[in-house]
Amino acid sequence: xxxxxxxxxxxxxxxxxxxxxxxxxxxxxxxxxxxxxxxxxxxxxxxxxxxxxxxxxxxxxxxxx
Amino acid sequence: xxxxxxxxxxxxxxxxxxxxxxxxxxxxxxxxxxxxxxxxxxxxxxxxxxxxxxxxxxxxxxxxxxxxxxxxxxxxxxxxxxxxxxxxxxxxxxxxxxxxxxxxxxxxxxxxxxxxxxxxxxxxxxxxxxxxxxxxxxxxxxxxxxxxxxxxxxxxxxxxxxxxxxxxxxxxxxxxxxxxxxxxxxxxxxxxxxxxxxxxxxxxxxxxxxxxxxxxxxxxxxxxxxxxxxxxxxxxxxxxxxxxxxxxxxxxxxxxxxxx
Numbered sequence: 285x286x287x288x289x290x291x292x293x294x295x296x297x298x299x300x301x302x303x304x305x306x307x308x309x310x311x312x313x314x315x316x317x318x319x320x321x322x323x324x325x326x327x328x329x330x331x332x333x334x335x336x337x338x339x340x341x342x343x344x345x346x347x348x349x
Numbered sequence: 350x351x352x353x354x355x356x357x358x359x360x361x362x363x364x365x366x367x368x369x370x371x372x373x374x375x376x377x378x379x380x381x382x383x384x385x386x387x388x389x390x391x392x393x394x395x396x397x398x399x400x401x402x403x404x405x406x407x408x409x410x411x412x413x414x415x416x417x418x419x420x421x422x423x424x425x426x427x428x429x430x431x432x433x434x435x436x437x438x439x440x441x442x443x444x445x446x447x448x449x450x451x452x453x454x455x456x457x458x459x460x461x462x463x464x465x466x467x468x469x470x471x472x473x474x475x476x477x478x479x480x481x482x483x484x485x486x487x488x489x490x491x492x493x494x495x496x497x498x499x500x501x502x503x504x505x506x507x508x509x510x511x512x513x514x515x516x517x518x519x520x521x522x523x524x525x526x527x528x529x530x531x532x533x534x535x536x537x538x539x540x541x542x543x544x545x546x547x548x549x550x551x552x553x554x555x556x557x558x559x560x561x562x563x564x565x566x567x568x569x570x571x572x573x574x575x576x577x578x579x580x581x582x583x584x585x586x587x588x589x590x591x592x593x594x595x596x597x598x599x600x601x602x603x604x605x606x607x608x609x
Contacts, residue, residue, distance in 0.1 A: 290393045291393070308396055309396035309397065310396045311396075312400060313436075314400045314403040314436070315436065316391060316432035316433070316435045316436040317432070318428050318431075318432055321424060321425075321428055322428060322431075323428050323431035323432045323435060325435050326435055341393070341432075342393070343391035343392060343393060343394075343429075343432055343436075344391065344392065344393075344394045344398065344400075344402075344403070344436075345389055345390075345391065345402050345403045345406065345436065345437070346389070346390045346391060346392035346394065346402065347365075347366040347367040347368070347369070347375070347389070347390070347402065348365065348366060348367050348388050348389045348390025348415070348416050348418055349365030349366075349367045349368075349388055349416070349418065349503065349504075349553035349554070
């Protein structure tokens with residue numbers, strides 16, 4: 285299936301948000317995830333399914349003013 | 350010591366973390382200024398890239414104030430706030446909603462709507478707003494305990510574009526914690542707003558782009574402290590004419606003598 289991850293289309297066979305972040309190499313606790321523009325809490329990654337066409341946003345800490 | 354959204358701090362300077370020459374430069378600026386609160390954001394990065402900044406923030410042991418910088422809509426701002434809370438483990442959010450590209454002036458309509466939603470969701474919302482009194486009152490009415498009015502557009506370093514309106518804001522919202530955010534270019538600007546009774550100053554560019562950022566950070570910290578002390582001490586009112594500061598009684602010899 286196709287997912288849009290951080291604005292780019294990508295092929296994925298992930299079943300959950302946890303699978304998506306793991307397959308892309310995100311580890312630890314320094315990122316946050318939104319699915320279809322709604323925040324998915326870290327505690328819910330394993331229980332949140334993804335489907336074809338979903339938009340996944342993965343953000344990390346950045347300098348800011 | 351002062352209270353900000355239920356926490357106690359010594360420093361009234363909130364420092365932005367962006368645009369420094371190097372992470373070391375930023376670290377030194379934070380340490381030398383004594384700033385206890387810094388702003389951070391969330392961005393797309395390749396896996397692994399954000400972890401170094403994250404580790405540095407943890408080492409500094411400062412209070413984080415995440416922002417929703419560059420958000421254009423209510424939904425973007427609300428989702429970013431929720432992501433920030435999940436990542437940074439804080440319910441504080443510096444709510445920014447851009448309304449104009451050239452001035453980066455906040456969109457007050459989106460700001461109010463997003464603030465309403467986020468307060469319901471349990472956030473401590475710090476709205477970045479203009480000096481507009483009615484918008485500020487509306488935000489206060491929603492339950493915001495802190496407002497961050499601009500002095501001038503972000504990164505402009507212009508100082509106080511509308512000092513009279515800022516004075517009015519301070520006078521009309523005496524209980525509200527008001528932190529001047531954006532547009533401060535010089536330490537004297539920071540002193541000026543602190544003398545007016547504002548509770549704190551948030552700045553970034555003036556420190557980050559200085560030739561010596563740590564030294565400038567210290568200069569701002571001292572200016573903020575001086576301004577606050579002056580405010581607490583009670584400032585004199587300007588007068589139209591001179592008043593001698595040295596006593597005139599007992600002025601010696603020649604003063605009252607007629608010239609021969």
